[in-house]
Amino acid sequence: MYGLIGKLRAAPGKREQLLELILQATGAMPGCLSYVVARDPADTSALWVTEVWTDAESHKASLQLPHVQETIARARPLVTGFEFQIETEPAGGVGLT
Structure with a gap:
């Protein structure tokens, strides 16, 4: 398995709008086991x-x-930066097969 953990910084007052936008795009993504x-x-x-x-x-x-x-393009104006992103090798857990 392959994992990522990242911290995004939203423009002032735009965190909820960015959150909703990201959540709307988490539908059909082949190979995605978990996206939180x-x-x-x-x-x-x-x-x-x-x-x-x-x-x-x-x-x-x-x-x-x-x-x-499309989501990336719509999110760009709402994001001021990516402060933290690491790759992981998930070993298992609840909801992962």
């Missing part, structure tokens, strides 16, 4: 995204899906 978007309770402009994929190639391919490309 969370508010940072200590930082009103930050969102954490935790992803688990069957493999790195599935993640890379997802970035080319039309609905993902």
Whole structure:
């Protein structure tokens, strides 16, 4: 499996709009086992995204899906930066096969 954990910073007052936009795009993504978007309770402009994929190639391919490309384009004006992104090798857990 392949995983990513990232922290996005939203423009002032735009975190909820960015959150909703990201959540709308988490539908059909072949190879995606888990995609969690969370508010940072200590930082009103930050969102954490935790992803688990069957493999790195599935993640890379997802970035080319039309609905993902559209979401990225719509999200750009709402994002002021990516402060943290690491790759992981998930070993298992609830909801993962």
